[in-house]
Amino acid sequence: MHASTVQGPLDPTLIQFITSQLSIQVAACSDAGEPTLVRAHGARVSADGCQLTLMIPSSQARELLACIAANGRIAAVFNEPETHRTVQLKGKDARIEAISADDAAALGAYVDRLAKRLQHYQVPEAFSRAFYAADPADLVALSFSPSAAYGQTPGPHAGEPLKPGSTP
Template sequence: MSYLLDEDNAAFIQSGLSISIASRDANNMPSVAKALACRVSPDRRRVTVYASTTKAAQVLRDIETSGVLAAIFTRPSTHRALQLKGRDPVIEPIRPEEAAHVDADVGGFVADIVSIGYTEDEGRAYVGYRQGDTVAIRFTPTAGFVQTPGPRAGARLEPAQQP
């Protein structure tokens, strides 16, 4: 079953966040890496996350092997967080027009952590983004969960209605 993001959550996950991606190998051993940015398709049925081919090498191998992934999206300054689980991932080179989105999302993340006391250099070092070392991971979300600390943490997100 396809999971359809609502407009608010789709806007949130594309807004320059701390993003982690995870998968598992054939022995169910987990792997995790930082992702750089996110885009949601216009119909909100597909999500694309962007990751470093070198820093996320194990996760990328595990995604290709297992066909599943999870992505966690967090705004450090507020701790608002969502998790998406997905299937049918396709890993492919980043398209030229996507580079500006990655740059903007990395900049948004850096601005957010600067607002809570980190330096821009610290933010950019944490992300470790280098143009030319990025792939796109496109997938269909199958479930979503609130991960913001508090009483709703772990609650399943209800799928949105088709626009």
């Protein structure tokens, strides 16, 4: 499988997609090759388009945070539930940071939008709110420079490198 190398800033279409309050899961692995994952609660991209930041509940991600601290390797999958459009971004330089006041403030909008998206599958709002509930004091930020992107929308082309400028 060939990696789609991302050099420099992310494509604006891709930025727009991954920051549109999607379902996000983040994975890392230990130096012994043990993978782990957690759900993220929001994403933002730096003004220059080169840094992606994900909000993670630290209480749910003890092992993942240890992996990131050890080797910085990260993978994050973004899925739009109602369309199944999915993309995965990977990086090698992830680091743990404190969230900003803006990140904490964005949490409410993130949960509202996802609850709406999941209504497409008759998921009750109370469920979505419990599922995406997070205490801002528990959140940490993981920032990295995406170095590879893959389309993962279900189908025979899932897993192929995302072509620059294309939408997932």
